[in-house]
Amino acid sequence: xxxxxxxxxxxxxxxxxxxxxxxxxxxxxxxxxxxxxxxxxxxxxxxxxxxxxxxxxxxxxxxxxxxxxxxxxxxxxxxxxxxxxxxxxxxxxxxxxxxxxxxxxxxxxxxxxxxxxxxxxxxxxxxxxxxxxxxxxxxxxxxxxxxxxxxxxxxxxxxxxxxxxxxxxxxxxxxxxxxxxxxxxxxxxxxxxxxxxxxxxxxxxxxxxxxxxxxxxxxxxxxxxxxxxxxxxxxxxxxxxxxxxxxxxxxxxxxxxxxxxxxxxxxxxxxxxxxxxxxxxxxxxxxxxxxxxxxxxxxxxxxxxxxxxxxxxxxxxxxxxxxxxxxxxxxxxxxx
Numbered sequence: 463x464x465x466x467x468x469x470x471x472x473x474x475x476x477x478x479x480x481x482x483x484x485x486x487x488x489x490x491x492x493x494x495x496x497x498x499x500x501x502x503x504x505x506x507x508x509x510x511x512x513x514x515x516x517x518x519x520x521x522x523x524x525x526x527x528x529x530x531x532x533x534x535x536x537x538x539x540x541x542x543x544x545x546x547x548x549x550x551x552x553x554x555x556x557x558x559x560x561x562x563x564x565x566x567x568x569x570x571x572x573x574x575x576x577x578x579x580x581x582x583x584x585x586x587x588x589x590x591x592x593x594x595x596x597x598x599x600x601x602x603x604x605x606x607x608x609x610x611x612x613x614x615x616x617x618x619x620x621x622x623x624x625x626x627x628x629x630x631x632x633x634x635x636x637x638x639x640x641x642x643x644x645x646x647x648x649x650x651x652x653x654x655x656x657x658x659x660x661x662x663x664x665x666x667x668x669x670x671x672x673x674x675x676x677x678x679x680x681x682x683x684x685x686x687x688x689x690x691x692x693x694x695x696x697x698x699x700x701x702x703x704x705x706x707x708x709x710x711x712x713x714x715x716x717x718x719x720x721x722x723x724x725x726x727x728x729x730x731x732x733x734x735x736x737x738x739x740x741x742x743x744x745x746x747x748x749x750x751x752x753x754x755x756x757x758x759x760x761x762x763x764x765x766x767x768x769x770x771x772x773x774x775x776x777x778x779x780x781x782x783x784x785x786x787x788x789x790x791x792x793x794x795x796x797x798x
Contacts, residue, residue, distance in 0.1 A: 469682065469753065473504045475780045476751070480505075480678055482776075483749045489677035492747075494667045494740075497690075499525045501680060503654060510678070511658040515670055517723060518690060520618055520701035525662035526611035532656040535609040543604050550650055554616075557592060557648045566590030567704040571716050572634075572696065578716055580634045580696060585624050585646040589700065592617050592648060597705050612651060614701055620646045621700060630693040633715050668740050676747035683727040683737065685758035691723035698723075730759045738768050745772040 469476060480491075487509035493502040496516040506512045506529060514525040537553055546552040565587065570576050573586035581589065596613045599605045605613070626635045626642035635642075663670055667683075684690065691698060695718045699709060709718045726736040737760060744750055750773075754765060769775045 470500045479778050485677050491678045492676040493680050495682045496525050499528045503528050506654050512660045515663040518698055520697040522664040523611045523614040523701050527615040529660045530662045531608055531653050534653050535612050540604045554648050563587035564591045564594050579626055588646045597703055616648050616651050631696040632693050671743045679744055679747040679750045682753040684725050685755040687728050689724055689728050691720035733759045734764055741768050
């Protein structure tokens, strides 16, 4: 998934740092700022029990699917209702072949019909139709909570592949990207098998840390002033839905209101205080691995001083290829 700050290319490096701690895969791995769960997925594959957290609904949906689900859901009640044969291929085939198109919030606001071109008219109608069906099936109890989030994740993946943006959703492209002209389809999501009780949360990180035990606590807070709630507002809008209350949007891009989702870690005036509070409440963690950026709003000296309050600090660095002049820095702290 196109996502600013994803650590996909740095997974081998993060794994290498975790190995240096000596904590093996029989332990738990807490990913407190999960994003698209790229790091959590990796350590779930390695056998760790993963606890994932993020404050955004679309991130939570992804984590419920990739982290909490350990096997592909069967959709037994839904397939019986739709009179579909066994196998999820039939369910996704049913959805993709629907002739009916429901005009909804995306078509009315984020397609050429609505004066913006995040999606073609046809794909906007498909998003509205799929999202309406998923919500209806949830309301009618035709699907479980995890089946619901599995379908939301499938839709978000389709949106990601066909949205007319360069990377984030802060603005749409003035000309059509070839990907955006392809029909959006619902597809099966690959699930990572696990025997562990993995868990996804949607909580304030500074509050959740007070309630959970961490063997490996991985922290990847926002680095700069870019708010994820605004950069990915369309993904958030689709994940949350618009069925209880019509979202308030504004401007040329149709940005939704996101003041209630602003992160303290994106503000220079509050980021260090937020980090200090988090670290001091993390003192029971066996190891803390902090990922940060040398152009972040918190200085690396301040980060070291903060970590040193609860244990010894080591620093590991890695250049992230393709991003000029930016080093990814990792530190782990052994609790005193």
